[in-house]
Amino acid sequence: MPDTTPRGLTGLAFGGDYNPEQWPESVWQEDVRLMREAGVTMVSVGIFSWALLEPAPGAYDFGWLDRVLALLHDNGIRVDLGTPTAAPPAWFYRAHPEALPVTAEGVRYEFGSRAAICHSNADYRAAAANITTRLAERYGDHPALAMWHVHNEYGVPVSACYCDSCAAHFRRWLATTYGTVDAVNEAWGTAFWGQRYADLEQINPPRLTPTAGNPAQALDYKRFADATMRENFVTERDILHRLSPGVPVTTNFMTALSQCDSVDYWAWGREVDIVTNDHYLITDGRRTHVNLAMAADLTRSVAGGAPWLLLEHSTSGVNWQPRNPAKAPGQMARNSLGHVARGSEGALFFQWRQSRRGAEKFHSAMVPHGGTDTRVWREVVELGASLESLAEIRGTRTCADAAVLWDWHSWWAQNLDWRPSEDHDARERADAYYEALYDHHLTVDFAHPEADLSGYPLVVAPALYLMTEAAGNNLKTYVENGGTLVVSYFSGIVDEHDAVHEGAHPGPLRDVLGLTVEEFSPLLRGERVRLTGPDGSGLDADVWTEFVVPRGAETVWTYADGLTAGRPAVTRHRLGAGTAWYVSTRLGAAGLDDVLGRAGEDARIAPRADLPRDVEVVRRTGESGTCLFVINHTATDTKVPLETSGTELLSGERAAGRLAVPAGAVRVVRLDG
Numbered sequence: 001m002p003d004t005t006p007r008g009l010t011g012l013a014f015g016g017d018y019n020p021e022q023w024p025e026s027v028w029q030e031d032v033r034l035m036r037e038a039g040v041t042m043v044s045v046g047i048f049s050w051a052l053l054e055p056a057p058g059a060y061d062f063g064w065l066d067r068v069l070a071l072l073h074d075n076g077i078r079v080d081l082g083t084p085t086a087a088p089p090a091w092f093y094r095a096h097p098e099a100l101p102v103t104a105e106g107v108r109y110e111f112g113s114r115a116a117i118c119h120s121n122a123d124y125r126a127a128a129a130n131i132t133t134r135l136a137e138r139y140g141d142h143p144a145l146a147m148w149h150v151h152n153e154y155g156v157p158v159s160a161c162y163c164d165s166c167a168a169h170f171r172r173w174l175a176t177t178y179g180t181v182d183a184v185n186e187a188w189g190t191a192f193w194g195q196r197y198a199d200l201e202q203i204n205p206p207r208l209t210p211t212a213g214n215p216a217q218a219l220d221y222k223r224f225a226d227a228t229m230r231e232n233f234v235t236e237r238d239i240l241h242r243l244s245p246g247v248p249v250t251t252n253f254m255t256a257l258s259q260c261d262s263v264d265y266w267a268w269g270r271e272v273d274i275v276t277n278d279h280y281l282i283t284d285g286r287r288t289h290v291n292l293a294m295a296a297d298l299t300r301s302v303a304g305g306a307p308w309l310l311l312e313h314s315t316s317g318v319n320w321q322p323r324n325p326a327k328a329p330g331q332m333a334r335n336s337l338g339h340v341a342r343g344s345e346g347a348l349f350f351q352w353r354q355s356r357r358g359a360e361k362f363h364s365a366m367v368p369h370g371g372t373d374t375r376v377w378r379e380v381v382e383l384g385a386s387l388e389s390l391a392e393i394r395g396t397r398t399c400a401d402a403a404v405l406w407d408w409h410s411w412w413a414q415n416l417d418w419r420p421s422e423d424h425d426a427r428e429r430a431d432a433y434y435e436a437l438y439d440h441h442l443t444v445d446f447a448h449p450e451a452d453l454s455g456y457p458l459v460v461a462p463a464l465y466l467m468t469e470a471a472g473n474n475l476k477t478y479v480e481n482g483g484t485l486v487v488s489y490f491s492g493i494v495d496e497h498d499a500v501h502e503g504a505h506p507g508p509l510r511d512v513l514g515l516t517v518e519e520f521s522p523l524l525r526g527e528r529v530r531l532t533g534p535d536g537s538g539l540d541a542d543v544w545t546e547f548v549v550p551r552g553a554e555t556v557w558t559y560a561d562g563l564t565a566g567r568p569a570v571t572r573h574r575l576g577a578g579t580a581w582y583v584s585t586r587l588g589a590a591g592l593d594d595v596l597g598r599a600g601e602d603a604r605i606a607p608r609a610d611l612p613r614d615v616e617v618v619r620r621t622g623e624s625g626t627c628l629f630v631i632n633h634t635a636t637d638t639k640v641p642l643e644t645s646g647t648e649l650l651s652g653e654r655a656a657g658r659l660a661v662p663a664g665a666v667r668v669v670r671l672d673g
């Protein structure tokens with residue numbers, strides 16, 4: 001069995017992507033000296049080095065990588081070694097131009113960036129397996145090797161290819177998945193618009209069509225593209241397992257990035273030895289630390305609750321968003337330790353030394369253009385020391401209070417064409433409910449709708465448009481056994497083939513919610529609707545309303561105006577030993593706060609009223625005890641009551657009573673007991 005933690009690391013991992021090939025060898029000596037100064041323990045090497053390692057077909061140059069690994073090893077730095085298969089060399093594409101991916105519009109991408117790969121292409125598959133084999137043969141038992149880093153961020157920037165090899169591969173996938181063309185016709189509802197196929201050979205990828213294509217076909221193509229990338233990962237992984245036994249294999253995920261919605265990380269989490277994630281702050285005006293917490297919680301959940309590793313984030317600004325602000329002083333440490341609080345076994349960055357050339361030269365790094373006499377470098381050195389003092393939390397697990405249901409397939413389905421309103425955005429609802437739970441100071445696990453939920457007092461389903469019968473039954477059992485469920489509108493509408501469930505909406509949720517939905521009535525852009533609460537108070541909502549018919553549920557909030565005036569907007573249904581809430585409109589922060597507060601009472605979750613907004617408290621627990629992470633994202637000093645005394649690990653000082661956490665600071669207290 002391969003290890004599930006990086007080999008040879010005793011504490012937390014700290015480091016970044018190290019790209020020495022961009023620099024003369026004279027710089028390497030300074031690199032390792034600075035790595036030691038900063039307390040770097042592991043670096044990722046060789047992720048994009050295929051063109052250097054195999055400069056011509058079958059001709060290899062491992063000399064430089066031998067020297068890099070020896071240098072790192074001599075300096076006690078562990079190596080996360082990349083397979084360079086996200087960046088095939090120019091010679092490869094000259095020989096195999098059809099390995100370049102094709103868009104749905106039929107345009108073939110060119111060489112000259114990275115990740116231009118058709119994952120069905122047999123020549124690519126053979127070449128990737130070959131370079132992986134060569135690397136594994138050469139470095140499989142290298143003393144510096146901590147883990148293998150396969151490829152890079154599968155799914156971005158190309159999420160699917162629509163070429164002829166993919167078409168043939170898709171047909172094979174359909175044959176395996178469905179058996180017969182009639183089963184495909186049935187699943188896709190091809191009776192509609194005369195789309196019936198007489199033979200699997202007639203089926204193509206969902207390429208450009210004059211108007212909306214078949215939604216079930218598009219959904220299956222997402223599944224196929226995801227499975228195809230996973231096949232290639234598994235091929236590389238198995239080569240590494242065979243030739244480098246025991247060494248853990250990972251590939252870096254981007255779990256919560258909305259730009260990377262094409263990978264079903266539930267499935268991928270089962271294939272890697274260590275779950276690793278890349279996270280970058282999306283600076284679009286929203287609270288970046290909330291999105292960070294969500295990404296970390298989702299990554300931990302994909303890892304089944306086990307520790308995981310943050311393989312990339314940034315020391316300061318990135319360079320690929322429309323506007324790329326620098327991080328504020330102290331923000332990098334809050335970010336890194338925020339991930340650690342939620343289960344990461346360290347913090348690594350893209351990248352070690354800021355490039356002078358190439359597309360990412362304006363992306364921050366651990367060693368900035370300005371060198372070591374810089375704020376970023378000083379904060380990097382400080383972070384290295386902080387992580388060193390947290391070594392004991394290795395192997396401990398983050399404790400969650402509630403679960404949010406999450407399913408990539410449902411997200412894919414909701415984003416297909418011709419839905420009731422383009423203003424409804426499944427991801428926006430997931431973010432909003434997560435943020436509301438965050439503001440209640442609840443730590444969240446994400447769960448697949450068919451997973452065992454019995455450990456959670458509160459479960460929230462933000463927008464689960466696609467829901468199987470099995471998931472519906474699972475939620476019913478959960479509530480009957482005493483759970484509290486909150487479901488947002490447009491959930492439980494279709495099955496796994498995007499076919500509307502039989503009978504009234506929401507098919508598999510009717511019984512558990514105690515209601516039916518007769519009609520959706522999305523609002524026009526900018527239109528708002530008023531709700532009246534149980535005590536006569538008012539709320540605004542927008543985007544979506546529904547004609548809800550209670551069939552056992554009680555009405556809590558009522559529509560006060562609009563087409564649905566007088567009908568239920570938010571309902572509550574007692575079922576067995578539990579309660580199920582339904583929210584039929586898009587509530588803002590105040591509305592979500594109200595509903596989750598009431599649902600929290602049903603779930604008997606005590607609110608942490610003693611914590612200011614944006615002061616994050618998370619605990620990790622294990623054999624070594626419990627550590628409380630307190631992250632003050634505000635500009636105000638604060639004090640957080642401790643349930644017992646303890647030791648603050650970053651400073652080594654004793655802590656008791658009310659823990660002082662200055663503005664922008666992080667404290668980690670190992671509680672006595």
Ligand code: GLA
Nearest residue numbers: 152153278280312318350363
């Ligand atoms: C991704 C990639 C890295 C780098 C960073 C920049 O995470 O994996 O190679 O491009 O983005 O933010």
Ligand code: ZN
Nearest residue numbers: 118161163166
């Ligand atoms: Zn292709």
